[in-house]
Amino acid sequence: MAAAGNASMARRLRPPDLWLSIDESMLPEAAPWDWDLRPLAEGLPAHPLIRSSRDGFPPPGDVIRAAVEQAAVGFADKEIVDELLDGIEDDASCTRGTLLCAPHGGALRFFSEAQKKLDKNEERGWATGGWELPCWPIRASPYSMVDETARAGAPKFRITNDMSWPHWGMMMDSEGSFIESINGSIDRSRWPVNRLPRANKLAEAAAILKSSGAPCALWGFDCEAFYRKMGRQRAQLWRNAIATLHGFQLDERCCFGSAADATKCCRVSNLVAHAIRVTRAALHFEAALEAIQWLGHESSPTKEQPPWPTAGRPRGGISLDSLGVEFDLELNRMRLLPAKCDSYATSVREILQETTCIKDDLIRILSKLQFAAGCLPKGRQWLSPVWRAAKATFRTGDGERVLLPRRARDGLHQWAFTLESGMHVGVPLAHTEFPPMGKPGVGAVYADASGLQGWAAWTAHQGEIFLTHGEWTEEELADSTFSIAEKELLASTLGLITLAPITDLRYVYSFTDNTNAMSAMRRLKPRSIRAERMVAARLQWMEQRGILEAAERITTGANLWADLGSRLQASEVVRQAQALGLRVRVVEAPPEWRGATWTDEPHPSPTQA
Structure with missing residues (x-):
C-alpha cells in the first residue's frame, strides 16, 4: 500500500x-547460540555468529x-580503540529472542525515499539485503524517515533505525515480563564521560589565539557518512536487522x-582530534583532512571551510x-546564523498558535532556545516563565500538554520577535576579566535584607x-x-539603581x-514571578x-554594615564609618522603584515610569 502511495492505509x-x-522458537540443542543463516543461500551449513576481532575475523567497515x-x-580512551579495531559493541543486555517489526509511519509516508536509502545502504556496502532469514534469533527493529529538508534548504531525508523500540511497557513476553529495547537495556553508567565541545568554547579558543598576535584563521570540515565507516561487532549483527x-x-x-553508536562515534572523533595533534603540521587544514583520510574517513567537499577565501x-x-x-574573527563575535534564527522563530510561532501545546514539543523548543541564549544571554530571563509552565503540566484527552499562561507566552513572543527582527548582533568571542577595584568607574555595592525589618545597601x-x-x-x-x-x-x-549613578x-x-538572589543576578534565572520582574527591570x-x-x-559576617542597616541600625553604620574618618551620605531610593509591588498584577515598569 505504501509503494502505491497510500501511506494512510499502509x-x-x-x-x-x-x-x-528463545524457548518457543528454538530447539534446546541450538538455543545457546546466535545463528548465522546466510551460508544456507550458498548451500553451506549455518553456523553460530563469529565474534569479530582484529587478529581473526575483522569487523566490516572502512577504518x-x-x-x-x-x-x-x-x-x-583505549577502550574505544579496541572496539574500533574489533567491532563497535551495542552494549545491550536485552533478553535474547526474535522481534519482528514493520516500518514506522514516517517510512511509509516517505516510502520512495526510504527505498532509496535502503538501496544506498547495500550499494555502499554498509548493509546486506534480500535475505529470507539471515540470522536466528533476529531483531528486526522498525525504521523511519526524518525529513530534514527545512534545515538543509534542499530535499534531504535521513533513515533512522528505532533501537528504542519497543518502549518500556508496550510488549510482554510469555512469562509476563516487559520486553526491553536495545537502547533501553544499556547500562550507560559504564560509559566514560564524553563532553562535547560547546560553541562558546570554540569562540573562546579563537579569541585566545587571536589575542596572541599571531596569524589566526578558522577552518572546518564535515565527514561524509562518519558513522557508516565503522563496523559493528559481528557477533551482535542479529540485533541490527530491518524488514524490507x-x-x-x-x-x-x-x-x-x-x-551506543551515537556515544561511541563521538569518542572516535576524539581519536581524530588526537591524530590531528600528533601530525607535524597540526594547525594546517590539509593536515586535518590528511588525518581524516588516514583513518579511513572522508571529508564532504561541499561542507569544507578552509582557512582561505573561496568562491563560495x-x-x-x-x-x-x-x-x-x-x-x-574580524568582528570578534559569535552569533546565530539568519537561517537558525528563522528556524527557531518559526518553531516558536508554531507553539504559540494555541493556548496549550504538547509538553515534548515545548521541551524541544526550550532546549533550542537554551542553546540560542549562548548568543543572546538576555533571552534566558524570557525562558524562566516558560520552564515553570512546562513543569505545571496537566492531562487532556490527547496526551500530556502544557498550558501557556500569559507570562510564558510573553517570553516566547519576545524570543520570536528578537529572532525575526534582524537586530541580533551576537556576543564577543570570549568574556574578559571584570575590571579590578580601583580602576575608574569600578565599584562595589554591598546589600542585605532582613525578613521582618528592612533592607540596606x-x-x-x-x-x-x-x-x-x-x-x-x-x-x-x-x-x-x-x-x-x-x-x-x-x-x-x-x-544598584540608587548608588551606581551618583x-x-x-x-x-x-x-x-x-545564593538565589546571586543566581538571579548572575545567570538571569529567577525562581519566582516577582524575582522575574525585578530581573527584567534591572537588566x-x-x-x-x-x-x-x-x-x-x-x-x-563579612557583610556587617549592610546587615546592620537592614536591621534598622543605620545610625550604627554611620557611627562606625565616621569613627574610621569616612564621610557618610544617606541617599533615598527612587520612589518609583521602592514603590513597585513586583507582583503579577500589571503596572508600569520602573524603567518606564
Missing part, C-alpha cells in the same frame, strides 16, 4: 509487532586499522538510532559556520560612604509569598549573602545606562 494495515522467546593503531599511541519488501536487511555498520566563502579564514552559529567612593536603606511596609510584611530571596534581590536592585559606576560588583535599566554587573557571594 499505517492502518501495519501488522502488530511479534515477539518470539584503516594499521593507521588507527598508530594514531592511538598516547591516546587515553525483499526480505531482511542486515546493517553491519554504526547507524542513527543506536544510543569569500570570508574564509575570517568566519566559520558551525551548529548554526557564526564565529567571526552601601558603597564607598572617594573617601565617602553612600548608604541607602528602608523598612518593609505593612503590606510587604503581611505578604507571605514575599520570600527572603526576593527581598535580598530587591535590596541589591535598590542598591558614584559614576560603570562596572559594579554586587555582593549578596543569598533593562543597566542596558539603558551601559552599566555592567558582576554578582558575587559574601558571607553574612
